[in-house]
Amino acid sequence: MELKLGVLALLEAKPEKAAEVKEFLIGGKDIVDREPGTRTWYAFQIDDTHFGIFDSFADEDARNAHLGGEIPKALGQVGPDLLAKDPDLRTVDLLAVKHEEVDAQS
Template sequence: MTIDRGILALLEAKPGKGGELAAFLEQGRALAAEEQGTVTWYAFKVSDTTYGIFDTFENEEGRQAHLTGAIPQALGTVGPELLAKDPDIRPVDVIAVK
């Protein structure tokens, strides 16, 4: 398996909404588990208002399927209520994996 691409998404919660955003991300794990092209999926917390998602993929098809899948759709639904601004979503190249 060659993991050579990923997605880094940074999310800024509205004041007082960090816990709700964290709960949403915890629920996202089940959706990510259903995606065949997503090799790994991590949700993380940087601070009380800054959260993120990091995913990895073996190919561009998997990455594109994720970008148009259930998690981004769900985020679009809750985003106006939970997020202070639009997510910062960046495709990344994975250089090394252990």
């Protein structure tokens, strides 16, 4: 199934809460593992206080299910305590995707 859509969320942690934001994002993988429509999910750190999430989807229904799912709800609950400002959330259209299967036996 072709990946056509994405979500990019950029997060700025309060300096004293950066470690907690990092742990929140690491723990988020367990949640998105239960979302069949979320085809890829990346949580990343840009610098000491800036983080992000990028997800991809095959269709609008899957993206909307994710946006209404557990990660945004959890972020809404912890965000005011952990983040310096509201997340910068953007929906994107994917123009080109390279996806390579990795041989698990390598």
